[in-house]
Amino acid sequence: MPESAPFARVQDLSAAFVRLVEITAPGIVTVQSNRSRSSGFFWRPGLIITADEALSEEGEIAITPPGGDPISAQLVGRDHTTDIALLRIGRADAPPLQLESPPVAVGALAIAVGTEDGAPTAAFAVVSRSAGPWYSLRGGEIDARIELDLRMRRSAEGGLAIDATGRAIGMTVFGPRRRVLVIPSTTIQRVAARLEKYGHIPRGYLGLGFRLVAIDDGGRGVMVMNVDPRGPGAKAGVHQGDIIVSWNGEPIRHVRSLLRALGPDSVGQTVTLGLRRGGETKDVQLTIGARPST
Amino acid sequence: MALNVEDKGLANRLTALLTNIPGLRLVRANESPDVVLVLSTEVSTPADGDVPLTPRELEVLTLLAEGKSNKEIARGLGISVHTAKFHVGALIDKLDAVGRTDAVTHAARRGVIQL
Numbered sequence: 049m050p051e052s053a054p055f056a057r058v059q060d061l062s063a064a065f066v067r068l069v070e071i072t073a074p075g076i077v078t079v080q081s082n083r084s085r086s087s088g089f090f091w092r093p094g095l096i097i098t099a100d101e102a103l104s105e106e107g108e109i110a111i112t113p114p115g116g117d118p119i120s121a122q123l124v125g126r127d128h129t130t131d132i133a134l135l136r137i138g139r140a141d142a143p144p145l146q147l148e149s150p151p152v153a154v155g156a157l158a159i160a161v162g163t164e165d166g167a168p169t170a171a172f173a174v175v176s177r178s179a180g181p182w183y184s185l186r187g188g189e190i191d192a193r194i195e196l197d198l199r200m201r202r203s204a205e206g207g208l209a210i211d212a213t214g215r216a217i218g219m220t221v222f223g224p225r226r227r228v229l230v231i232p233s234t235t236i237q238r239v240a241a242r243l244e245k246y247g248h249i250p251r252g253y254l255g256l257g258f259r260l261v262a263i264d265d266g267g268r269g270v271m272v273m274n275v276d277p278r279g280p281g282a283k284a285g286v287h288q289g290d291i292i293v294s295w296n297g298e299p300i301r302h303v304r305s306l307l308r309a310l311g312p313d314s315v316g317q318t319v320t321l322g323l324r325r326g327g328e329t330k331d332v333q334l335t336i337g338a339r340p341s342t
Numbered sequence: 343m344a345l346n347v348e349d350k351g352l353a354n355r356l357t358a359l360l361t362n363i364p365g366l367r368l369v370r371a372n373e374s375p376d377v378v379l380v381l382s383t384e385v386s387t388p389a390d391g392d393v394p395l396t397p398r399e400l401e402v403l404t405l406l407a408e409g410k411s412n413k414e415i416a417r418g419l420g421i422s423v424h425t426a427k428f429h430v431g432a433l434i435d436k437l438d439a440v441g442r443t444d445a446v447t448h449a450a451r452r453g454v455i456q457l
Contacts, residue, residue, distance in 0.1 A: 105413045105423050128411040185434060185445040187409045224438035251409060257454040273454045303450035306457055307409070 065159060065172065068210050072161045073168035074114055075145035076207055079121075079135070082107030087162035087207035089219070091147075093140035097240055099206035099221045099231075100126045100133040109135060112166040113142055125243035129188025130235055131221050134243040145208065147233035148215040152178045152194050157212050160196065160220045160228065162204025173198035173209075173228070187307050191238075194218065194230035242312065252310030252317075253339035255279015256286060258303055268301055269293040269324065284334035287325065294322030310336065344369050393440055393448070395433075400452060402429045407449035408456055 077096060079088040081104035088098030088111060096111055103109070103126065110118040119137050126133035152175055160171045176197035182190050196209060200220060208216045209230045218230040242249055255276030263269050269291040275282050286292075292300060295309060296319050309319075315338045323330045343366060360368060395403065398419075405415045416426035437445065449455055 129409055185406055185437075186411075187407070187446065224434045252457075254457050257456045258450065259454050260450045270450075274456075302447060303407075303455050303457075304446040307407070307446055307455075310457060 064212075065170070068159050068212075068214055069161055069168055069170045071214055072145065072208060072210050072216065073163075075143065076114065076161055076163050076168060078112040078163045078166050078203070079103065079206060080110045080112070080118065085164075085203050086205045087203060088135065089206075089208050089216075090142050090144040091134070091236070091240055092144050092244075093142075094137055095124070095144075095240075095244065096121065096135040096137065097206075097219065097236060098133050098135060099219060100128050100131045101221060102202075102205045103133050111135065111137060112163075114163065114166055114168065116166060125247040125249075127188065127239050127243060127249040129184055129186040129249070130190060130239050131184070131188070131231055132219070132236060132239045132243070134240050145216050147236060148217065149191075149233045150211065150213075150215055150217065152192070152211070152217055152230075154178050158196060158217070159210045160198060160200055160204055160207060161210055162201070162207030162220070164201070164203045169201060169204055169207075171198050171200050171204065183304075183308070189235075189308075189311065190231060191234040192230075192232045194232060195223070196220070196228040196230060198228050200226075200228045248341070250312050250315050251339040252314035253279065253337040254281045254306075254310070254334065255337065256281040258292075258306065260303055261291060263291065263293065263324065267293065267299065270300055270303055270306065280334055280337040284321070284332045286321070286323070286332060286334070289325070291324040292321050293324055293329075294320075296320055297322070310339075343367070393436060395436070398429065399433050399436070400449075402426070402433055403445055404449045404453045404455060406430060406433065407446040 075090045077088050079086045079098045084102055084104045086099055086102035088096045091097045109121045109123060111121045112118045121135040121137050124134040124136050154175050156175045158173045158175055160173060162169045173196035177193060177195035179193040182193045184190055205221055207220050209218050209220050211217050218232040219236060221229050221231055223229040256272050257274040258270040259273050261269055261271045272286055272288055272290045275288050294300060314336045318333055318335045321332050321334055323332060360366060401419060402415060405418055412423055412426045412430060416423040
């Protein structure tokens with residue numbers, strides 16, 4: 049039919065997107081927790097990743113694989129700083145999805161695949177932002193800032209963003225004002241591997257309360273406002289009123305830099321803190337502890 | 343009770359209002375009160391370039407900056423997880439609206455961060 053010829057390319061594009069959903073959907077599951085429904089995907093045999101923010105804080109969790117019945121799932125661990133939660137189910141027959149980290153160009157097409165009641169859902173997007181590593185408001189290290197220009201249904205949170213070649217580039221979650229962010233594959237692999245091994249993401253702990261202060265002779269530091277009597281800071285001999293001006297010889301300009309120095313790998317490390325105490329300078333050795341869960 | 347209000351006009355109006363309430367008595371200059379009424383001026387005085395935040399938002403911000411989860415924030419403030427989530431969402435939107443997404447810097451300038 050000659051009339052259809054001009055539409056052939058649009059039909060090809062449409063068929064290509066249908067195919068992208070077809071190859072992804074078998075790995076996407078519905079995640080149900082107390083008063084919340086979202087999506088998740090098979091990461092490794094028997095292990096499912098979903099968005100932490102969409103998962104209830106308590107109660108039973110169930111997942112529904114494509115076309116199947118709900119199965120009870122156990123929480124392996126969750127990290128609210130990177131919005132990643134790991135679940136386990138008692139069977140490992142579903143094929144995990146391959147996560148990949150190709151370069152993501154602004155303007156590239158992508159599709160967000162989720163589920164609702166065990167049936168796939170899809171949304172079509174343009175990559176609206178693609179930038180380097182960033183830190184979430186809660187201090188989680190996220191390897192790339194990828195945003196999709198798309199209006200996503202709530203139930204699709206925790207699903208996957210698929211690029212035009214069918215590669216899963218990361219998990220779709222909601223950012224500020226319901227913008228859709230992608231938690232990149234690299235971040236998921238790193239965090240989920242830790243969750244699988246330890247059940248949580250350890251964070252460094254000093255046992256000190258800080259406030260940023262300007263120092264009279266110029267520069268900045270953080271003043272110790274309170275000391276946990278059983279914390280690492282107290283053990284190292286840090287006192288209330290001390291001003292910490294350096295960390296392993298590096299000047300401290302922001303509390304933020306302290307927070308970043310207290311990442312998962314910091315626990316057990318010994319650092320040299322440069323203090324100002326009553327106008328005198330003093331170095332102390334502090335062994336970073338693990339933040340107690342409250 | 344005693345009043346600690348700088349604004350003279352407001353102090354006089356409050357005094358008039360509180361004088362005739364049964365069971366309530368404003369103390370004399372040399373008496374010690376059971377209750378002191380203080381007018382907080384903190385809400386309306388954000389530091390240079392800071393986003394104006396309510397006292398509750400500031401509390402949430404501090405906990406957020408410490409890397410606390412919604413559940414921990416709820417427990418810390420004695421509110422429900424649902425309410426904590428709402429506050430966190432509103433705060434993130436507010437900071438994002440003015441292009442400031444660094445919770446830690448905000449919180450550390452205004453309060454004490456426990457690390």
